[in-house]
Amino acid sequence: MKRRITLHFPREAVHQPITYRLAVEFDIAAKILRAQIAPNQSGTMVVELSGDIDDLDAAEQWLEGQGLGLNRAAGQIQIDPQLCVDCGICSSLCPSGALTFAEPDCRLEFNAQRCLVCEQCIPSCPFEAIALVLDSSSVAAS
Ligand code: SF4
Ligand code: SF4
Numbered sequence: 022m023k024r025r026i027t028l029h030f031p032r033e034a035v036h037q038p039i040t041y042r043l044a045v046e047f048d049i050a051a052k053i054l055r056a057q058i059a060p061n062q063s064g065t066m067v068v069e070l071s072g073d074i075d076d077l078d079a080a081e082q083w084l085e086g087q088g089l090g091l092n093r094a095a096g097q098i099q100i101d102p103q104l105c106v107d108c109g110i111c112s113s114l115c116p117s118g119a120l121t122f123a124e125p126d127c128r129l130e131f132n133a134q135r136c137l138v139c140e141q142c143i144p145s146c147p148f149e150a151i152a153l154v155l156d157s158s159s160v161a162a163s
Contacts, residue, residue, distance in 0.1 A: 022072075022074055026081070027093075029064075031089070035064055040068075047072065047077075051068045053068050057137075096155040097153070097154050100131050101151075105146075106148060107127060107128050111151060115142055117135045119135035
């Protein structure tokens with residue numbers, strides 16, 4: 022099975038070979054979807070982990086034991102083009118550059134590959150055009 026999680030690295034954990042150890046010690050394949058980590062700074066990484074459920078649980082426990090913060094991404098951000106008026110408010114709050122608003126056409130652009138699913142943009146939209154669409158596994162579990 023697959024899980025998409027956001028990892029928050031404290032400064033001292035940034036240089037750990039996380040994906041290598043997940044593969045060797047837990048038989049987990051980690052596909053990095055987005056990373057924002059600078060040398061000697063804390064960082065954030067969105068990864069898709071693939072493996073057996075028991076291995077995934079063990080790997081998540083190990084990651085937390087290494088001092089990393091974990092957030093399970095419950096879904097994906099979607100922008101409703103029928104509601105969006107391209108005001109650009111949300112793009113000014115997006116920490117990853119997933120939402121951009123630029124000349125010359127002054128249209129909102131959403132790059133899902135850059136999205137950290139931090140949900141900061143959702144309450145910023147005065148037209149309620151931004152939503153978190155839950156993954157089917159999340160819906161089934163709730
Ligand atoms: S959830 Fe919204 S604010 Fe957060 S990274 Fe994705 S698009 Fe940007
Ligand atoms: S805040 Fe809402 S209406 Fe404005 S650009 Fe973002 S999604 Fe569109």
